[in-house]
Amino acid sequence: MSLQGKRVVIIGGTSGIGMATAQAFLAEHAKVVIGSRSSSKLSDAVQALHQHVEAYELDFRHLDDVANFFGKVGAFDHLVVTAGEGAMGDFRELPIAEVRNAFESKFWGQYHTVRAAIPYLNEASSITLTSGVYGKKPPKAASTLAAINSAVEGLMRGLTLDLAPIRVNVVSPGLVDTPLYAGMTEEPRTGLFNHVAGQLPVGRIAQPSDIASTYVYLAKNGFTTGSVIMVDGGAILS
Numbered sequence: 465m466s467l468q469g470k471r472v473v474i475i476g477g478t479s480g481i482g483m484a485t486a487q488a489f490l491a492e493h494a495k496v497v498i499g500s501r502s503s504s505k506l507s508d509a510v511q512a513l514h515q516h517v518e519a520y521e522l523d524f525r526h527l528d529d530v531a532n533f534f535g536k537v538g539a540f541d542h543l544v545v546t547a548g549e550g551a552m553g554d555f556r557e558l559p560i561a562e563v564r565n566a567f568e569s570k571f572w573g574q575y576h577t578v579r580a581a582i583p584y585l586n587e588a589s590s591i592t593l594t595s596g597v598y599g600k601k602p603p604k605a606a607s608t609l610a611a612i613n614s615a616v617e618g619l620m621r622g623l624t625l626d627l628a629p630i631r632v633n634v635v636s637p638g639l640v641d642t643p644l645y646a647g648m649t650e651e652p653r654t655g656l657f658n659h660v661a662g663q664l665p666v667g668r669i670a671q672p673s674d675i676a677s678t679y680v681y682l683a684k685n686g687f688t689t690g691s692v693i694m695v696d697g698g699a700i701l702s
């Protein structure tokens with residue numbers, strides 16, 4: 465299924481996996497619309513992508529905001545959501561408020577986005593959400609992300625039936641070198657990346673482009689729905 469001229473909306477398209485995904489869809493000659501909270505990230509991303517890209521602000525934790533966003537976008541073909549913030553910490557110590565905030569973002573944000581997008585999609589459309597390998601194989605201190613990622617995958621299975629013939633899938637990345645880790649100082653970040661790379665069958669952690677091509681595949685392949693595609697360098701087996 466060609467993506468030439470198709471309109472693709474990427475919530476989270478200003479950074480990391482989402483920005484690489486915007487690049488990958490542009491390479492397929494799709495028309496790309498990106499959304500995120502920060503106006504400066506939006507204008508930086510539009511410049512970095514070097515092509516005509518529509519960009520609108522939204523905070524996907526708020527349903528009204530998301531509805532307003534899609535009102536501006538209008539009809540489109542494929543929806544990708546990569547936005548989402550998590551929370552890490554031992555189950556006994558992590559404040560419940562932080563767990564709820566993470567659900568507000570990564571679970572409810574994706575839920576709101578799908579809900580508000582439906583009127584603007586068509587029968588040949590696809591929706592691709594994002595979970596993460598911790599949904600299936602959490603390390604210690606990842607119970608919140610284990611729960612959120614599993615919930616996103618469960619939501620996708622329900623939506624696959626409720627929204628058919630629109631196709632619905634999930635991409636589940638392993639560790640990816642993105643600005644998500646910008647809050648860590650250099651040494652522990654490099655230590656984490658090297659430690660994980662050493663455990664993986666592929667011997668390295670992912671770059672955003674490794675994950676981006678999966679969203680393109682799922683938009684193009686008209687026979688794939690109800691699937692979780694793990695792009696984890698073999699983490700699940702290591």
Ligand SMILES: NC(=O)c1ccc[n+]([C@@H]2O[C@H](COP(=O)([O-])OP(=O)(O)OC[C@H]3O[C@@H](n4cnc5c(N)ncnc54)[C@H](OP(=O)(O)O)[C@@H]3O)[C@@H](O)[C@H]2O)c1
Nearest residue numbers: 476479480481500501502523524547548596639640642644
């Ligand atoms: N990187 C990894 O190792 C990894 C591994 C497994 C799963 N994942 C998942 O992959 C997804 C993308 O991660 P990433 O590494 O690409 O993260 P990232 O570089 O931090 O990018 C996150 C994007 O989401 C946007 N965003 C965050 N909160 C938002 C909100 N409330 N409303 C609208 N936009 C929002 C951010 O822009 P603004 O700040 O402008 O809103 C940014 O564009 C996340 O769901 C993450 O959990 C990542």
